[in-house]
Amino acid sequence: MTTGRFHKMHGLGNDFVIIDAREEEITLSGAQVAAIADRHSGVGCDQLIILRPSIDADVKMQIFNSDGSQVEACGNASRCVAKLIGDETRIETDGGIIIGSATADGAIVDMGTPRFDWQSIPLAYAMDTLNMPVGWEDLQNPATVNVGNPHVIFFVDDSASVELDRLGPMIEFDPLFPEKVNVNIAHIKNGAIYLRVWERGVGLTRACGTGACATAVAAIKRGLVSSPVQVNLPGGTLVIGWHDGESIQMQGPTSYVFSGEADWTRF
Missing domain, CATH: 3.10.310.10 (Diaminopimelate Epimerase; Chain A, domain 1)
Structure with missing residues (x-):
């Protein structure tokens, strides 16, 4: 897919470009993601989200920061995706599967259980993660x-x-x-x-x-x-x-800003 539609949404001002690639494949480089996220010459966003098919969930969410780096999880993006898809949605991320449900003004998301051991943060060496001596x-x-x-x-x-x-x-x-x-x-x-x-x-x-x-x-x-x-x-x-x-329950509002169409080869 070189040309396609996207959704612009935000949760509390944390804004996203969401590309639905569940039916048509799209691959973007880190440099392309950074160009799309640029607020002066691109669409502009904090994170770019690509929705892909998932074997274990309803949808897989691939998350890129505005510098083009890929990350494991994003709570506000999860709420926006849950609101966009509607009903109860199982969302696969690199940080695990989370469950989101649309509400009247946004979404509530089950973010899974937090981890506290130093290897899971991860830290470079062992220490008390509740009161770090640093x-x-x-x-x-x-x-x-x-x-x-x-x-x-x-x-x-x-x-x-x-x-x-x-x-x-x-x-x-x-x-x-x-x-x-x-x-x-x-x-x-x-x-x-x-x-x-x-x-x-x-x-x-x-x-x-x-x-x-x-x-x-x-x-x-x-x-x-x-x-x-x-x-x-x-x-x-x-x-x-x-x-x-x-598990952690997170609830808050989301906003649908606009939809658009872009030629991704231009970025």
């Missing part, structure tokens, strides 16, 4: 959680005061994280989480579904909040539910 400047003793992709979470007094645009890439590329890492900065107020995310391969983002899940799980494990918890991001609010040993 830090970067004033950001100290984070937690790490894998929710299909790796996240490091710092709880601070005021998330807005952290220079995340400067510290985010420093932490993302630290050798401690052999597959790089998503960086989450959060504070707790009145039982709710206020969160900012530096997303690996993307940068500062208005919302990150897996980041909201990982941060909520870490906050619950540390006894800072109870489930379900409201997670407030720059783009809006998600509600995350999780109890130890169970």
